[in-house]
Amino acid sequence: ASLFGHVEPAPKDPILGVTEAFLADPSPDKVNVGVGAYRDDNGKPVVLDCVREAERRIAGNLNMEYLPMGGSIKMIEESLKLAYGEDSEFIKDKRIAAVQALSGTGACRLFADFQRRFLPDSQIYIPTPTWSNHHNIWRDAQVPQRTFTYYHPESRGLDFAGLMDDIKNAPNGSFFLLHACAHNPTGVDPTEEQWREISYQFKVKNHFPFFDMAYQGFASGDPERDARAIRIFLEDGHQIGCAQSYAKNMGLYGQRAGCLSILCEDEMQAVAVKSQLQQIARPMYSNPPVHGSLVVSIILNDPELKSLWLKEVKGMADRIIGMRKALRENLESLGSHLSWDHITNQIGMFCYSGMTPEQVDRLTNEYHIYMTRNGRISMAGVTTGNVAYLANAIHEVTK
């Protein structure tokens, strides 16, 4: 028997499989609203002008040496300012252990491995639903998972009462994974007032919040506003963890630029925690890639480039918000008897449409529209050119 004879093909990734099917479809009408990457109004991938300018400044000027194990010090500094606030006392007091990570996924995974190594009896509470890879990440890190209530299917909004109950009923000192903004896949975020109540209850229960912030700036168009949830927890005196990604908000998807940070009790603890995070990274990938981190630190360190970035990230968010409005208006003017308020109430890259897997199958088979079977529409794939076609198809399958 062959050595690898027992190896079965792995199940297809539910998100990446959609793109494969889309590419294989020869129809000229086809629409891809499955992929979680930004597209312009012509459906084309975008490289931001601030990124192009940063690349011009890098070109020919820098060597290709290894970064330190923890990554670029400059990039980490700028990332912390973005997440914790420009004048954060925690940064001044050096209380944050932070390393450059392989984008948001790598930051989550590093944290999960850290959790497993230093808090071997802990579990992670993950919202229902969530980005499917969260389950894979904590599974492979061998941290037991629990779920907590998040989404309310009837209202297509937040199940706040259920969420609060689950927070109260979890054992004291539990780890919770929270989406800092633009929850994936639902597009449903707590209000500021609700975040305050969540933070208060976390304090009562001594829970630890780990924020996955994959969309800072991409939700509202303003990175400061999108960091509100984290800032509320900081004001309330929590220790937190945070995974940051520049995939969406700088369009650096393939560069794998991100940051993992853990707010510690004091500087000494932060030094120890950082050294352990580096120790976990060393046998895994040794040190993170240099190019994306240079792009990020050049942009965030230069006032002119930073304001260009802020303008461009707002441009992406505004286009998506505009497409939400257009999709809803199109559905309403077709005379749909259903409520589509949730399309404009939800925020970020995705619209959790409420369509059933069977309805999604009809969209794909009859209209060549590709998306995940949970009814998640990537609003980034919606354009002025396809919104009417998409609305009509959705109307037909939901009649």
Ligand code: PLP
């Ligand atoms: N977390 C969430 C909620 C996401 O939606 C994503 C990307 O889709 C990520 C993390 C990680 O993305 P990346 O590893 O490309 O930064």
